[in-house]
Amino acid sequence: MRRMEYLDRVLRHLMSGMALPLPRTDGPLATDPFALALRSLLQSWHGEFAAGAQTAAHAMTVADDPDARALARAAAGFALGMWPPAASDPTLREPRTGADPVAAALADEEPISPAMYAPTTALLAESALANARVTTAAAFLARMGDPPDTLFGGRHPFLTFIRALAARVAVYQGDITGAERWADAAVGGAEGETESLFALACVALARGSADRRAATRELVEQVSAAPVPVDAVTRGCFVLAAYGARALGLETRGARLILLAGGDDDLGGLRIIDRAFGLESLVAAAISMGDLDAAGSWLSRLEVLAGHRIAEPTVQRARCRMSITLGDAGGALASADRAVLLARADGRMIEAAEAEILRARAHIAHRRGGAAERELSVLVTESEARGYFAIRRFAARELRQVGRRLPPIAASGWQGLSPRERDVALLIAQGRSNASLARELFLSAHTVRRHVSRVLAAFAVGTRAGVAAALTDSAAGRPMSGTVATLTGRQRAVAELIRHGSTNRRIAEVLGIGTTTVEKHVSAIKDRWNITSRAEIAVLASWLADAG
Incomplete structure (x- = not known):
């Protein structure tokens, strides 16, 4: 069996959740440094951390070509990221220089064989991520370029891993927009059961960080229903889903997933970064x-x-x-x-x-x-x-907790304002001064200034006249993003009657509809304008009538 064939089989095994048998190393592969490095990866992947570290150290010592050296460094990086005692083991450093193996791999300019380049570079990036060196992991991915469309001449389950790796690195860097793109690509290319679950878990991580709450909850539930994890990939699925749950503030759900992934009360089945995160999650959940x-x-x-x-x-x-x-x-x-x-x-x-x-x-x-x-x-x-x-x-x-608020999202408009800030926005649009606002709303001059600045930010305008223009555009049927939503004709009629003080029964009589239908229209108006009271409908309808 040649190196490339052996690497192909090992990567398929890793992505199968142990469903595929371990490939054998017969003949020359039995002593090949390249095969030793892969054996170390397999040991670490399956939780044999001490053995994985020992094999990686041996592979580092005997590696005598660029492909073997790169893979041995990745194996040593995995050992350092998974087994705490490895941090003080000098045999897991570069044999000649004593340098960190992952850093040495990034600095090494020796060319790796083209067929080995993408998977080996991805393994180096993953080993950097296992060591929580997010910037280094991103540098390996940048060196590789966009993940390839094929591997070993065709579709390969490890391609899902590479795309998911790009998504995870982006999340940890805080680039959630980029992470969602790669997570979706991972799902789109996944076929096998384990790789599909891993891709979905990455999507849960990205969606949770993007605050897509409903989608994240559904994805977390899907991962939670999977069998108890048994190796690095399946454990990783539960850990990633736990990250997604935590992004939603679901500390208890995240803690349960972590305990299932960890294997024991020390979470000893996890890499160091995930073990630490898991224990912190358990601290937070208990508090x-x-x-x-x-x-x-x-x-x-x-x-x-x-x-x-x-x-x-x-x-x-x-x-x-x-x-x-x-x-x-x-x-x-x-x-x-x-x-x-x-x-x-x-x-x-x-x-x-x-x-x-x-x-x-x-x-x-x-x-x-x-x-x-x-x-x-x-x-x-x-x-x-x-x-x-x-x-x-x-x-x-x-x-x-202390009665303070964040500035509204820029250009969020009416929906980004508090009820008091909406009152201020309507009065600003009527041309009222700060002093007039303070008198009418019984606020201090300082509080008025804060509300005015928030209103300007919400409408993404620099002047008070810009607020009036934004609301006027909406009233004229040209709704700006984030301003007052346009109503249907029947909803406008209901809002106008509310403005004049009509009850639901009176509105029903005037419009020739049932009171239940009126109630539905009132509820729809509140939803569209993001308000909670009938009085707010009257105030906002008055402004829209004046602006029109």
């Missing part, structure tokens, strides 16, 4: 349920990984959560600051954002609501520009 004893127990298991480069940002986030719960605002702030710094250093931007949410929570506990609002406003603006819309919900939740 949310008020069980501080359980939270402390899970935190003690996570503390075993303290000081490990891969796990340290996660350890600091968990410490921050516990410190806030115990009333230690200063300790919480210090842990959050360190978590942000460490995560950013490796390009772990989605983790850095989560740490910034916790830092805001610590600021609030320190009675620094203004600092929390300023930092979260910047975070949300930067994150939403890359499709990370779930962050707004988490940030808004923190500020709501």
Whole structure:
């Protein structure tokens, strides 16, 4: 059996959820460094972490050509990312220089055989990701270019893995828009049961981060219904779904998936980054349920990984959560600051954002609501520009505790405003001054200025006249994105009668329809205008009538 055929069979086995038999290494392959590296990958993939590390070290020592060296470095990277003791093992460093194997692979300019290039580079990127080196993983993918359409001369299940890898790297970098594109491509090309489940789990991760709540819930349910995971890919499905659940704030569901994936109460079946994330999720879930004893127990298991480069940002986030719960605002702030710094250093931007949410929570506990609002406003603006819309919900939740709000989404219009800000918008459109607004709405001058700035941002205009123009466009039947939605003819008639104080019974008589139908129209108007009261219908209908 030649190298390429052996690599093909190993990759098919890895993507089969162990449904396909392990390929044999007979003849020359028995001592080939390339085959040794693949054997190490198989051992790590199936949870034999110590054996995988030992085999990878041997492969690194005897590798004598570019293909074998690249694969041996990937195997060593997997060992470092999966087995905590490997961090202090000198045999997993470059034999001649003592350098980190993944970094050495990225710096190496020796050409890999064309047939081996895409799968080997993908394995190197995955090994970098296993070590939470997101920037390095992205560099390997950039070197490879867009994932190929074929592998080993045709369709191959490992292509789904490569596309899903591109999606995962994009998510961890905070590029949710790019992640959704690659996750959808992974689903579109998947055929086998295991690869399809893995692709769906990646979509759950991306959709959750994009705050597509209904779709994410459905995907999480699909993954949850799968058999108990048995190897790196199937465990990864549950971990990715847990990430998606956590993006929705479903801490308990995420914790259950993590426990199923981990295999034991130490989550010993997972790679280090996922083990740390899982234990932090269990800490968060216990805190949310008020069980501080359980939270402390899970935190003690996570503390075993303290000081490990891969796990340290996660350890600091968990410490921050516990410190806030115990009333230690200063300790919480210090842990959050360190978590942000460490995560950013490796390009772990989605983790850095989560740490910034916790830092805001610590600021609030320190009675620094203004600092929390300023930092979260910047975070949300930067994150939403890359499709990370779930962050707004988490940030808004923190500020709501102290009566503060995030600025509305730019160009979100009427739908992005609070009820009070809608009152301000209508009065602005009537040409009222700030002083007049303050008198009529019984607000301070400072509060009026804040409301006015939010209204301008919501309509994406720089002047008060722009607000009037935006609402006038809508009234004239030219609805702008995010402004007041256009009503049907019958809905306009109902709104006009409400403006004049008519009851539902009177509206039914005038229009010759039943009161139940009137109630449906009133409900539809509220939905279309994103309002909650009959009084708001009257106010907004009055403005639209004047503007028309």
